Amino acid sequence: MTATRIDGKAFAATVREKVAVHVANLKAEHGITPGLAVVLVGEDPASQVYVRSKGKQTQEVGMKSVEHKLDAATSEADLLALIDKLNRDETIHGILVQLPLPKHLNEDLVINAIDPAKDVDGFHISNVGLLGTGQKSMVPCTPLGCLMMLRDHHGSLSGMDAVVIGRSNIVGKPMAQLLLGDSCTVTIAHSRTKDLPDVVRRADIVVAAVGRAEMVPGSWIKPGATVIDVGINRVDAGLKDDGSPKTRLVGDVDFASACEIAGAITPVPGGVGPMTIACLLANTLTACCRVNGLAEPEGLTV
Numbered sequence: 001m002t003a004t005r006i007d008g009k010a011f012a013a014t015v016r017e018k019v020a021v022h023v024a025n026l027k028a029e030h031g032i033t034p035g036l037a038v039v040l041v042g043e044d045p046a047s048q049v050y051v052r053s054k055g056k057q058t059q060e061v062g063m064k065s066v067e068h069k070l071d072a073a074t075s076e077a078d079l080l081a082l083i084d085k086l087n088r089d090e091t092i093h094g095i096l097v098q099l100p101l102p103k104h105l106n107e108d109l110v111i112n113a114i115d116p117a118k119d120v121d122g123f124h125i126s127n128v129g130l131l132g133t134g135q136k137s138m139v140p141c142t143p144l145g146c147l148m149m150l151r152d153h154h155g156s157l158s159g160m161d162a163v164v165i166g167r168s169n170i171v172g173k174p175m176a177q178l179l180l181g182d183s184c185t186v187t188i189a190h191s192r193t194k195d196l197p198d199v200v201r202r203a204d205i206v207v208a209a210v211g212r213a214e215m216v217p218g219s220w221i222k223p224g225a226t227v228i229d230v231g232i233n234r235v236d237a238g239l240k241d242d243g244s245p246k247t248r249l250v251g252d253v254d255f256a257s258a259c260e261i262a263g264a265i266t267p268v269p270g271g272v273g274p275m276t277i278a279c280l281l282a283n284t285l286t287a288c289c290r291v292n293g294l295a296e297p298e299g300l301t302v
Helices: 008-030 045-060 076-088 107-111 125-132 141-154 172-181 196-201 255-259 273-291
Strands: 035-041 064-070 094-097 161-165 185-189 205-208 226-229 233-239 245-250
Touching: 008 045, 008 141, 008 273, 035 045, 035 076, 035 273, 045 064, 045 273, 064 076, 076 094, 076 107, 094 273, 125 172, 141 172, 141 226, 141 273, 161 172, 161 196, 172 185, 172 205, 185 196
Parallel strands: 035 064, 035 094, 161 185, 161 205, 205 226
Antiparallel strands: 233 245
16 A cells, blocks of 8 residues: 655645635735735845745735845844834734744744734744634644645544644644644654654554654554654765765655555655745735735635
8 A cells, every 4th residue: 555645735836826816806806915024134044045935935926025134143122123113014914034043032032022913923922822722823834734734635634533743832732732623632742752653653643743854664653544744854865976965855754664554645845845835825814814804715724
């Protein structure tokens, strides 16, 4: 048996298409254009690539895209002043501060300075609390993307046994909250979990988000389970023709062995990754609709 491959790239394209249609309607019927502002502090190469991609996709769906690139030495006061300005800008509906920030800046302080209604990353303490109590919130993009793919594959998740491996504030904890909200029985497992293979083996849904390359082998997977691999790890892949080191991307799950056991699985790359930016656009659209008292886009929110 070979697992069904859940194509995140194709699914993200359908999400972006839905967003674009809704944005076009907002413009035509209400004269409103959703706006996303991305703030990048410093020269982190991975962050720069990510921010460029966000800006490009934001424009492609018809939204207003604003980028603020600040020097690595920017003071906390200057960064907070920019966030305050964006909070008060009515043409901006989503604000995202690209992480990680330079060491001299307090990430918690910066994130919690963003207006919770514009916090499209879903990291503000207010949104974390709202999600945890089952109220309407801005939901972190990666877990939202995982939930969309699970709903699309299974329809209802009610009564399913789900294990989330990883307890980060960005993926593990919010993912567990979303699965609880869809009436799953949820276990959060981590590096200290006793008998981790046995815990994972009983799950109908496994979400791996630990950041350790190919940590979960196929032998841990229940036959027919759905595996969502959030990990993105760069591993050694020998040498190029010119003798320089070559790398490849792998997930937290050993894809080859898991494919033999699982019912469905997301590949790395091309699985969860593309959904993250698609859900950022969906969140910006949702934030715009909420602040204007308009109906939220169907199928793009929790």
